[in-house]
Amino acid sequence: VMEKPGSVGKPGIHQNIRIIEPDVHRTKSPNDTVQEGEVGEIIVHLGSPESFKGYWNKPDSTKRSVKENWYYTGDLGYTDPDGDLNVVGRMDEMIIYAGDKIYPLEVESILLEHPKVQEAVVVGEPDERWGQVIVAYIVPIDPSLTANELDLFCKRHPKLSNYKRPRKYTFQSSFPKTAVGKILRKKINIQS
Structure with missing residues (x-):
């Protein structure tokens, strides 16, 4: 990871991660993925045993962040040719x-x-x-x-x-x- 600043490595064994077209209004579906190397919003499938299940006592926040069982993180990133995930910032930035x-x-x-x-x-x-x-x-x-x-x-x-x-x-x-x-x-x- 030190050779690749911003890289968080590969997703864990049970994690299903996609990078979709960035859209502050969250109208993009989990299928609107970007190409390798292209920056987009990182989304995580909630079917994993270690995944986030929602915001504690904040159903409105959960509803805004979860679509079709995918958690829209608000983080921006891309995958490189090695399959490593690189984070470049936040949607709101x-x-x-x-x-x-x-x-x-x-x-x-x-x-x-x-x-x-x-x-x-x-x-x-x-x-x-x-x-x-x-x-x-x-x-x-x-x-x-x-x-x-x-x-x-x-x-x-x-x-x-x-x-x-x-x-x-x-x-x-x-x-x-x-x-x-x-x-x-x-x-x-x-x-x-």
């Missing part, structure tokens, strides 16, 4: 820019390659023309880092398409985190 789906993790991983970036979080900000635009929140290692320097880095990066480039950069001294150090993505907009 997905950014839709001019109809294109952008996964924050792919942009964040590029930003983290910059030697002056300590931490990066990418979010979608509502935009009348494009639906959403990408905004990058950055905790710099070096305070001399500028938005122009990062933008140029992103423009020149061979693995980042231009439409996935952040349109705005906000610098912060730190990010709000959980007790175990996980960044609280949803609180970043509030903090800035």
